[in-house]
Amino acid sequence: MNQGSFIDAIVWFIMLTILFYLNREIEIMRLVGEIEGYLRLYKAVRDKALATTLADFKSVISKKGVEGIDIKLVEKRIKDLVELVFISPTDLDPFGIVRKIKHLLLTSEKTLKKELKSFVPSASDAEIENTLNLLEATRALNFIYKVVNHIYMIGRKFKSLWILMQLDAQLPFITEEVRALEGAIEAFSKGLPVGDSVGPIVAASLIRKYCKQEEIIEEVENTIIAKGVFKNRIIYVIKAKGPGGTVGHLDDALEWVINNAGRVDAIITVDAALKLEGEETGSVAEGFGVAIGGIGVEKFNIEELATKHNVPLYAVLIKMSEEEALSVIDEKLYEGIEKAIANVERFIKTRTPENGIIAIIGVGNTIGVAP
Amino acid sequence: MSEEVLARMRRKFFPLYLIGLLASLIFLAHLVLNYIYTGKEQYLTLSMLTGLFSAYLAYSLAKLLRTKIPIYSYRKVVRCTQCGYEEEAEAKGGEILFENAGSCPKCGGEMIVQKIYRKKQLKGILG
Numbered sequence: 001m002n003q004g005s006f007i008d009a010i011v012w013f014i015m016l017t018i019l020f021y022l023n024r025e026i027e028i029m030r031l032v033g034e035i036e037g038y039l040r041l042y043k044a045v046r047d048k049a050l051a052t053t054l055a056d057f058k059s060v061i062s063k064k065g066v067e068g069i070d071i072k073l074v075e076k077r078i079k080d081l082v083e084l085v086f087i088s089p090t091d092l093d094p095f096g097i098v099r100k101i102k103h104l105l106l107t108s109e110k111t112l113k114k115e116l117k118s119f120v121p122s123a124s125d126a127e128i129e130n131t132l133n134l135l136e137a138t139r140a141l142n143f144i145y146k147v148v149n150h151i152y153m154i155g156r157k158f159k160s161l162w163i164l165m166q167l168d169a170q171l172p173f174i175t176e177e178v179r180a181l182e183g184a185i186e187a188f189s190k191g192l193p194v195g196d197s198v199g200p201i202v203a204a205s206l207i208r209k210y211c212k213q214e215e216i217i218e219e220v221e222n223t224i225i226a227k228g229v230f231k232n233r234i235i236y237v238i239k240a241k242g243p244g245g246t247v248g249h250l251d252d253a254l255e256w257v258i259n260n261a262g263r264v265d266a267i268i269t270v271d272a273a274l275k276l277e278g279e280e281t282g283s284v285a286e287g288f289g290v291a292i293g294g295i296g297v298e299k300f301n302i303e304e305l306a307t308k309h310n311v312p313l314y315a316v317l318i319k320m321s322e323e324e325a326l327s328v329i330d331e332k333l334y335e336g337i338e339k340a341i342a343n344v345e346r347f348i349k350t351r352t353p354e355n356g357i358i359a360i361i362g363v364g365n366t367i368g369v370a371p
Numbered sequence: 372m373s374e375e376v377l378a379r380m381r382r383k384f385f386p387l388y389l390i391g392l393l394a395s396l397i398f399l400a401h402l403v404l405n406y407i408y409t410g411k412e413q414y415l416t417l418s419m420l421t422g423l424f425s426a427y428l429a430y431s432l433a434k435l436l437r438t439k440i441p442i443y444s445y446r447k448v449v450r451c452t453q454c455g456y457e458e459e460a461e462a463k464g465g466e467i468l469f470e471n472a473g474s475c476p477k478c479g480g481e482m483i484v485q486k487i488y489r490k491k492q493l494k495g496i497l498g
Contacts, residue, residue, distance in 0.1 A: 037380060044376045190464030192445060192487050197468075204469055243467040328445055328489040368487060369468045 024161060031164040035152050038171050042145040045178055049138040049185045054078055056189050057116075057131050064122045074119055081112070082138050102297045125222075126191070126244030130367065133188040133245035137181045137326075144178060176322055183327025188245055193368035195272055195325040198318045198333055199291075200369045202270045202340045203239035203362025207371065210235060216371060219256045223248035224371055230345070232354045236261065238361045245367035250292070251301035257359050258309060265356035267306055268314045268347055270340050271363035275319035282336035283319045286343055291315035292363045302361075314347050316340045374440040378496050381435055385497070388435065392428040399425055439493035447487045449473075453480030462487050 054075055061069060086108065089100035112135075116128050148167065155163035187194045193201065207216065211228030218224050218241060226237045236257045240248030258264050271291035275281065290306075290313055292299045306313050318336040344360060352358050399421045406414035445462040449472040456477045472482045 040380070041376050186443075190445070190462075192462060192464065192466065193468055201468060208469060243470075328443070329487065331486070331488040331490070334486055334488070368466065370470050 028159060028161055028164060031161070031168050032152075032156060034168060035148075035164065035171070038175065039145070039149055039152060041175070042141070042148060042178055045182050046138070046141040046145045049134075049141050049182070050079070050082060052185050052189050053082075053131070053134040053138045056134055057119075060123050060127050060131065061120050064120050066120050066122070069119060077115070077119075078135070081135055082142050084139060098297050098300045101295060102301075105295070105297065124244075126242075129244035129246045130188050130191055133365070133367065134185060137184040137188065141178065141181050141185075144174060144181075148174060180321075180323040180326040183323055187326070187328045188367065190328070191243070191245075191368055192328045194327060194365060195320045195329050195333055196364040197329060197366060197369050198320075198337055198340070199269075199271045199362040199364035200239045200242065200366035201329075201337050201362070202316075202344065203237050203360065204242070204369055204371065205337065205341055206235070206237050206344065206360060206362075207239075211237060220249050220252040222246045223250060223253040225253050225257060226371075231349055233265075233348055233352055234261070234355075234357045235348070236264075236357070236359045238359060240362075240364075240366040242366040242369040242371060245365055247294070247363075247365050249298075250361050250363060251298040251305070254302055254305055254359055254361065258305060261357045263357060264309065264311050264359050266312050266314060266347070266352045267302065267359045267361065268316065268344055269302075269361045269363055270316045270318070270344065272325050273317035273319055274325070275321055279319050280332075281320050281324060281330060282332040282334075282339075284336050284339040284343060285317045285319065286347075287315040287317065289313050289315055291317055292361075312351070314351065316343045316347075378438065378440045381438060382496060385432075385435060388428055388432040392425060392432060395421055395425040395428060435496060438496040440496065442492045442494050443489045444492065445487070445489050448485045449482045450485040451475035451478060451480045451482050454478040456482075457485070458482075 057074065057078060058071065061071075061074070086104065089097055089104065091097055109132075112132055113128055116131055117123060120127075148171075151163065151167050154160075155167060184194065207226040207228070209228075210230045211226040215227040216224055217226075222241050222244075224239055224241045228235050228237065238248075238250055238253045238257065240246045240250070254264075254267065267290075269291040271293065273285065273291065275283070290299045290302045292302065303313070305311070318333065318340050320330070320333060320336075324330050324333070348358055399418055402414050402418035402421055405411070406418060445464070446459055447462040447466050448457055448459050450457045454475060454477055456475050466484055466487055468484050468487055470484050472484050474480065475482050
């Protein structure tokens with residue numbers, strides 16, 4: 001039987017090597033094509049977001065009839081603000097870092113508002129807040145595009161299959177986030193409530209049901225506190241002041257309530273929560289603790305206050321996807337809002353003493369929600 | 372919008388798949404006829420391979436045609452605080468939840484914006 005010569009074996013070996021090499025090259029080509037497609041998508045969304053932000057601010061300028069303004073300068077400033085960077089305080093010594101982050105957030109927010117207001121002094125707070133929200137979403141989209149492009153270019157430069165594969169595996173999650181931010185651009189430019197507004201909508205519904213107009217005060221900037229009565233308990237409903245796109249200063253408002261009421265017997269927070277795939281949009285979960293997202297400054301401060309005054313913390317969560325949280329509110333979420341209101345009322349009836357004082361906090365962006 | 376960009380990118384492949392499928396089907400028919408008239412097995416082998424390729428193209432084309440892109444519209448529901456009468460209309464932007472929306476055409480009571488939401492509709496990739 002002819003078993004083949006040594007030369008045959010070498011030829012086979014070379015052919016196999018070439019095949020393996022080609023397979024790798026084809027795989028890289030496939031990944032590059034796929035990533036480039038997504039990058040084109042991210043760039044298109046980023047560019048549209050920037051155009052929307054500019055158009056929105058220009059419409060505020062023309063609506064207010066501001067004269068003698070250099071539109072090119074405004075455009076340049078808006079483009080510069082999209083590249084804005086927030087530098088987190090150092091955590092080498094973490095003691096007091098929450099205070100430092102809060103200081104950074106407050107001062108940067110104030111400065112940005114002041115700068116935008118300097119272009120259109122007659123613009124309302126809601127208009128400035130909506131433009132700031134648009135800017136924030138555009139900045140996030142710009143950052144995502146740049147980071148994905150950076151990793152892609154490094155992977156391509158070094159022909160690294162592993163870098164490209166890792167990036168490709170992350171793309172579905174990144175695309176989900178891009179779609180969410182894209183929905184936010186649409187919502188903020190129209191000034192309509194988003195999925196994340198469910199907390200403020202629950203709070204506004206409770207204010208309409210149990211509080212009088214004259215009992216609504218704004219002791220803390222951008223945040224309203226409404227006092228009312230429910231089942232022989234005094235309730236303080238706290239939410240960001242609408243209808244501008246703001247999240248308020250809920251921790252400061254709670255501190256004001258505790259200092260003025262003397263005590264609080266329960267703190268109930270209502271917020272949007274990210275659902276897992278397979279979970280129903282608008283389903284409601286209850287829990288213990290502070291339901292609040294973001295960097296964690298307000299969460300930390302509310303937990304500190306609750307611990308200091310020995311107040312139980314209850315939470316009501318309305319489930320939704322990331323895209324639903326940032327896009328104009330879905331109809332299904334109104335069912336969740338009804339359930340959340342019923343849960344808050346049940347908590348008050350069953351878990352708090354008669355004549356008790358209860359703080360209810362509607363957490364989230366209050367865009368398009370009054371008061 | 373991102374869905375539209377994706378759809379636009381995928382739509383580019385539509386003529387490619389269609390022409391490819393038609394060409395491969397014609398080639399397949401030619402091979403099958405050759406096999407029937409000559410009885411040579413290499414035509415059968417080639418027609419099997421071409422058949423597989425045609426099936427792949429047909430599957431890709433069907434997948435492309437099945438793709439739907441969501442189109443969103445915005446709606447608002449205004450409700451009378453006294454008699455509960457409701458009206459639904461398009462939300463053009465700038466509407467505020469729980470704000471006054473005029474008086475009720477039935478009882479003259481105060482109408483408020485009770486709901487603002489987005490409605491999803493699906494559209495085929497070819498429009």
